[in-house]
Amino acid sequence: MLALSMTSIRTLHADVTMESATIPPMLDAPDTAVLAVNLGTPETPTAPAVRRYLAEFLSDRRVVSLPALLWQPLLRGLILPLRSSRSAAKYAQVWLPEGSPLMVHTRQLAQAMQALLPTLRVRHAMRYGEPALTTELDRLATEGVRRIVVLPLYPQYSTTTTASVEDRVDAWQRRNPQVTVSLVQDYSIDPDWVAAVAGSIQRYWQQQGRGQKLMFSFHGIPQRLADAGDPYPQRCEASARAIAAALGLGADDWQMGYQSRFGRERWLQPYAEPSLWELAETGVKQIDVVCPGFATDCLETLEEVAMGFTETLAERGAQMRYIPCLNAAPEHARALARLAVASLA
Incomplete structure (x- = not known):
């Protein structure tokens, strides 16, 4: 596999100065918390x-x-x-020296949000693995928190991700009626989030130059779920269109695809990697790929896309460049902090 510069993944946003957060003013709320929830990760690479x-x-x-x-x-x-x-x-x-990339970036993102929301408690949890979602909810309740905003770090709602968090939160709240819990279901076209993603792409282009084509790669789901009414593909398409519009891209400048297929059944199409191969075969020699369905870099973005896609595209005579996720970038923390505050209104 091609070597991946983890330093470049972690420092793309380092030149972004933390500006005034412009978060709407909050009353002192020591009994209120924000819980950012990511998918999860193994504790060690074993x-x-x-x-x-x-x-x-x-x-x-x-x-x-x-x-x-x-x-x-x-x-x-x-x-x-x-x-x-x-x-x-x-x-x-x-794997990073500090641990799993997903865990490291999620923890740093929660810390950045905490700095923007000093009157609230901001924590992070995982739907699978540790720190477990229900454990963190229990801990907050024990600390006297009576209002919690659960913020799943899935920009595009899906029954496979956001709804799973919602199931677990609903079950917990039935056992803890003294705590009021609200959940942010979707922020696929939230203006602040769209601006944050577009800004990260624009900065990459300013530093590295712009490729011939931009590919938005989203995690796929089985097609049967979309056929049954899961709105995820429409949310992904809306995100891609909004980000492309914010960048001023024309219809021929970008496309989207779905990655991380599991099993043999049909998943959402077009599949991202074969779509990249087709671009290479038509003479597109430099393609930029970004994964706006992932809040933080993880196995799927780093190993599958940044390493795997890059290697197979190089075999076809084209260069693929991976644009990192927002991770703990200041503009990401600001967008999510605003979402959390808005849900408290």
Whole structure:
């Protein structure tokens, strides 16, 4: 695999000065908290840790809807034994000295939001793995918090992601009626978030020059879920259009695709990697790829896209350049802080 400069991933936003947050003023609210929730990550890049993580993730009925009596024997007897070691090797390629990229960036993002919202408590949690969502909710309640804004770090709503967080939060609140919980369901076209993503792309182009084509790569979901009414593909398309418009791009300057297909069934199309190959075959020799469905860089953006897509495209005579996620960039923290405050209004 091609070597990935983790330093470049982490420092793209370093030249962005923290401006006045311009967050709407808040009364002192020590009993109010914001809980930013990301997907999750193994604790270490080892097969046992990855196995524990995948077992929890792939046991969520929102992720895999097969009956448990059919799915669990297949999961534990075949999939986990086969995938755990392979996935651990991939995690090892992107692991930071401080830990998992997703965990490191999520923690830093929550800290940046806390600096912008000093009268509130800002914490982070994971839907799968640690720190567990319900554990963090319990901790906040024990500390005397009586109002919590749960902010899933999924810009585009899907039944496979946001709804899973919502399920867990709803179950927790039924056991804790003394706490009022609200949840931000979607921010796929939020103006501040769109401006943050567009700004990060523009800064990359200012530093590195602009490629011939921009690809928006989103995590895919099975097509049957979209057919059943999951609005995720429409939300992704809306995000891509809004970001492209903010950049002043024409219809021929960009396209979108879906990555991270799992299993053999049909997922949302077009698939991102074959679409990149087609661009290379038509003479497009430099393509920039950004993943606006991911709040923070993680295995799917770093190993699959930044490493894997880059390598297979190079084999076809074209250069792919990966534009990092927003991670803990100041403009990202500001956009999310504003969303949290707005949900308290």
